[in-house]
Amino acid sequence: MVINQNEEITLSDVSKNILDHHLSSFLDSDLQAVMSDYTNESILITQAATYVGLQEIETFFVNLLDHFPKQQSSFELYQMVVKGELGYIVWKAKTPSLDVLLGSDTFIIKDRKIYQQTFVGKMKFID
Secondary structure (H helix, E strand, O other), X not given: OEOXXXXXXXXXXXXXXXXXXXXXXXXXXOHHHHXXXXXXXXXXXXXXXEEEHHHHHHHHHHHHHOOOOHXXXXXXXXXXXXXXXXXXXXXXXXXXXXXXXXXXXXXXEEOOEEEEEEEEEEEEEOO
């Protein structure tokens, strides 16, 4: 795929763009944009459950976004590594109802969509 005559987009660039879109959509609390990164064949594995397909993954994000009000949440990305179709992030976040002391996601991206994702986090819910 070519941007112009001198610059080619690599698979890593495409994957990084998808992850950047995914993170910014999540931080904007834009559920529709978050879900546009997945397909009905996508799989999300967390320490609590496995979600398959758009409907199950949307349920996960609806519940998670409840804990991330847009103007009241902080998010710090420590690391992002993208190699081809593989992406890895390490982060932390603090919201009025949730303190994520450490979060990590791994993504496999195919055809410009998140095909598979894992998430693990050390989370503390705040009463």
